[in-house]
Amino acid sequence: MTVLPYLVAAWIFLVGVYGLATSRDLVHAVGCLAVAQSSTYVLLLSVGYRHGGTAPVFSDVKPGVTVVDPVVQALALTDVVVGATVTALLLALVVQTAKRFGTTDPDELFALRG
Amino acid sequence: MSRRARLCVLAAGLLATAALLVAAVLRVPSFGGPWHPYGDRAVEAALRRNTANTVSAVNFDQRAFDTLGEESILFASVLGTVVLLRRTEDERTSEPRPVSVPATMRRYGIAALPVTLLVGLYVIAHGQLSPGGGFQGGVVVATAFHLLYVAIDYPALKRVRAVGLYEIGDALGEAAYVLTGVGGLLAGAAYLANVLPYGTFNTLASGGTVPLLNAAVGVEVASAVVVLLARFLSQALEIEGGRE
Amino acid sequence: MADPAVDDVLIVASLLFVAAAATAAVLNRDPARQAVVLSLLGLGLAVLFTVLQAPDVGLSQLGVGSALTPLMILLTVRKVRRQRERRDGERHGGKRRG
Numbered sequence: 228m229t230v231l232p233y234l235v236a237a238w239i240f241l242v243g244v245y246g247l248a249t250s251r252d253l254v255h256a257v258g259c260l261a262v263a264q265s266s267t268y269v270l271l272l273s274v275g276y277r278h279g280g281t282a283p284v285f286s287d288v289k290p291g292v293t294v295v296d297p298v299v300q301a302l303a304l305t306d307v308v309v310g311a312t313v314t315a316l317l318l319a320l321v322v323q324t325a326k327r328f329g330t331t332d333p334d335e336l337f338a339l340r341g
Numbered sequence: 342m343s344r345r346a347r348l349c350v351l352a353a354g355l356l357a358t359a360a361l362l363v364a365a366v367l368r369v370p371s372f373g374g375p376w377h378p379y380g381d382r383a384v385e386a387a388l389r390r391n392t393a394n395t396v397s398a399v400n401f402d403q404r405a406f407d408t409l410g411e412e413s414i415l416f417a418s419v420l421g422t423v424v425l426l427r428r429t430e431d432e433r434t435s436e437p438r439p440v441s442v443p444a445t446m447r448r449y450g451i452a453a454l455p456v457t458l459l460v461g462l463y464v465i466a467h468g469q470l471s472p473g474g475g476f477q478g479g480v481v482v483a484t485a486f487h488l489l490y491v492a493i494d495y496p497a498l499k500r501v502r503a504v505g506l507y508e509i510g511d512a513l514g515e516a517a518y519v520l521t522g523v524g525g526l527l528a529g530a531a532y533l534a535n536v537l538p539y540g541t542f543n544t545l546a547s548g549g550t551v552p553l554l555n556a557a558v559g560v561e562v563a564s565a566v567v568v569l570l571a572r573f574l575s576q577a578l579e580i581e582g583g584r585e
Numbered sequence: 586m587a588d589p590a591v592d593d594v595l596i597v598a599s600l601l602f603v604a605a606a607a608t609a610a611v612l613n614r615d616p617a618r619q620a621v622v623l624s625l626l627g628l629g630l631a632v633l634f635t636v637l638q639a640p641d642v643g644l645s646q647l648g649v650g651s652a653l654t655p656l657m658i659l660l661t662v663r664k665v666r667r668q669r670e671r672r673d674g675e676r677h678g679g680k681r682r683g
Contacts, residue, residue, distance in 0.1 A: 229371035235600045237362040239607040241355055246611030248351045254616035254661055258623055261654055262607050265630055268646070269603065272637045275380060278373035278589060282638045283384060283395040286470045286543055290388050294395070295638045296380030297387070301399035303634075305411040307645040308476040308562060309418075311653050315569045316418040318661045319425035322576055325665040329672035396641045464644065472640035480648035487656075566653060573660040581667075 232273035239266035253321045253331040257314060264310050268303045275299035391539040392548035393470045400474070401554040405533040408554070409518060412561060416515045419565045423508070426572040428580050437495050437578040450492020457485035465559035469548040475555045479562025487570060495578055504571045507564040514561025521553050592636065599633040616662045620655040627651035 243263025250256035275296030281288060283297035325331050328339055370376055387398030400408050428434065442450075461481030468474025490498040525534035533550075540547035606626040613619040627650020634643035 229373075230366050230369075231597065232372050232600055233366040233369060234363070235604045237359065237366060238604055240362070241359055242608050242611050244358075245351070245355060249348070251614065252616055254658060254665060255614060255619055257661075258616060258619045258658060259611050261623065262610050262626065265607070265626070265650070268630065268642065269600075269633070272634055272639050272642065273372055274369070275377065275639075276373050276637050277375060277377060277380075278592075280638055282472065282640050283380075284393060284470075284472055284640070285388065285395070286393040294380075294384060296377045296383075297395040297399050298379045298383050300396045300639045300642050301404060303639070304396065304474075304476060304642045304645045305400060305408060307642065307649050308480060309411050309415045311649045311657075312415045312418040312422075312565060312569065314654055315573070315657055316421045316425075318573070318657055319422040322661055322664050323425055325668045329669060331665055394641070473644055474641065477641070477644040477648060480645070480653060484648060484652055570653075570656070570660075573657050573664075577660040577663040577667075581671075 232276075233270065236266045236270035236273060239263070239269060251332055251334070253324060253333065254318070256333070257317045257321060260317070261310075261314055264306075268307065271299040271303045388542075390535060390548060390551075391542045392551050393543050394468065394472065394474070396472075397469050397474050397551055397555060398548065401469075401551045401558075402535050402548070405522070405535075405550075405554060408558070409522065409533065412515060412518055412558060415561065415565055416511065419511060419568055422569055423572055426576050428575075432580050434575075434579045435581055439496070440494050442492060442494065447492050450488050454485055454488045454492070457488060458482060461485055461563075465556065466545065468555040468559075469551045470543060470545070475558030475560075476562055479559045480566055482559075482563040483566030483570070486567060490574070495574065498574075502567060502571065504568060507567040507571070510560055510564035511568060514557050514559075514564060517557035517560070518554055521550055521557065524550070595636045596633075599629060599636055603629045603633050616658060620658040620662070623658065624651045624655040627654070 240263050243259050243261075243266065246259030247256050247263065250259060275298070277293065277295045280293045280295040283294040283300065285292075288294075321331055324336070328336055330336060330339075383399050383403060384395050386403055387395035390398060390402060392398035392402065461478045461483075463478070464473035464481055465475055465478030468478070486502055487498065489501055522533035525532055525536050528534070528536040530536050535549040535551070537549035537553075539549050546552065603626065606622060606629050610619055610622040610626050613622050627646060630650055631643045631647040634640075634646055
């Protein structure tokens with residue numbers, strides 16, 4: 228239990244990179260990148276967790292109560308949304324590739340370029 | 342390089358990375374431990390400035406400059422997507438065929454729209470008090486409009502949503518964030534310093550500049566998501582042709 | 586959630602679900618099906634973040650991971666398929682479909 232969350236984060240990262248490298252379709256590759264990216268959120272929030280802590284929001288608990296680390300949460304939260312717009316940019320590039328070359332298979336694209 | 346050789350290189354890289362990650366993980370402070378020096382200080386600072394949601398305090402007060410950077414990445418990627426997915430001269434648009442949606446889906450979809458919109462606005466407005474804020478609420482508000490596409494059809498969504506306005510909204514949100522930061526300079530403090538009165542703890546007008554920056558981000562994210570989905574929808578449903 | 590044992594069970598269960606969903610998302614080679622698995626992964630991550638006492642991040646992940654990203658992927662798949670059908674149609678000298 229003491230290292231399981233970190234190991235899960237490492238697994239998600241590795242499996243995402245594996246998918247990215249062996250992908251036969253650029254759309255699928257972008258999806259794998261999103262998977263690899265989500266590993267960073269799991270890692271950050273695991274680092275910030277504290278046994279017995281509640282969410283770091285004091286609208287309904289008294290100041291002084293044990294809470295989990297808000298800094299890592301702030302880092303993860305902005306990146307979730309910003310990461311989605313970067314995914315959109317990558318998908319837009321894939322759409323352009325499909326328009327120009329009529330395929331989204333990296334191997335075929337490599338063959339076309341020669 | 343042949344496919345087989347590439348796989349061997351990949352396997353070597355993945356195994357080495359895995360070994361390093363496991364070695365690192367075993368030396369990290371164990372999961373759920375009590376030692377969080379940054380977290381404790383961030384909570385203290387947030388409470389000193391009357392911001393109940395400490396995550397918002399970190400984002401829009403203590404690390405406001407970092408959030409400006411994040412916002413700019415968001416702005417730049419939306420700009421890039423808009424440029425890449427615009428209709429080129431040799432492409433033409435065709436009207437998508439009208440589709441019939443089951444009556445129940447239409448009814449519940451339309452009923453869910455105002456509720457979703459309200460929830461999104463609530464989440465943005467209460468960002469400094471309860472879980473939520475501009476980033477989360479913005480996404481909810483933007484997806485609420487797209488219930489029209491699910492419940493009725495694409496032309497209905499297009500009639501209600503004028504993309505041009507949202508492109509302006511995206512820029513205005515970014516500009517409002519930058520200008521609120523300049524307010525700190527004008528008050529004789531640092532850029533993006535929290536110079537407004539901190540207000541009463543646990544009320545809507547608490548946290549100084551936090552609610553303002555939060556609202557600016559809400560406008561930007563909501564507009565950005567509407568613009569992004571509009572570009573993808575029009576590419577997938579309307580635009581045809583182009584050079585080979 | 587007062588009982589620490591219940592917390593631990595929930596955390597371990599959602600961690601295992603997220604790991605399985607991530608693996609499934611990578612192994613699904615068809616992008617349209619991958620989008621569906623990705624939205625499941627988004628949902629699992631939102632639950633995990635909530636039990637890790639991060640409701641702010643959970644909300645964010647719920648909107649983005651389970652709706653926005655899969656929708657954009659599906660729309661891209663549709664566009665790419667139309668483009669490919671058009672190319673194949675022209676290559677065989679036939680009339681363009683769809």
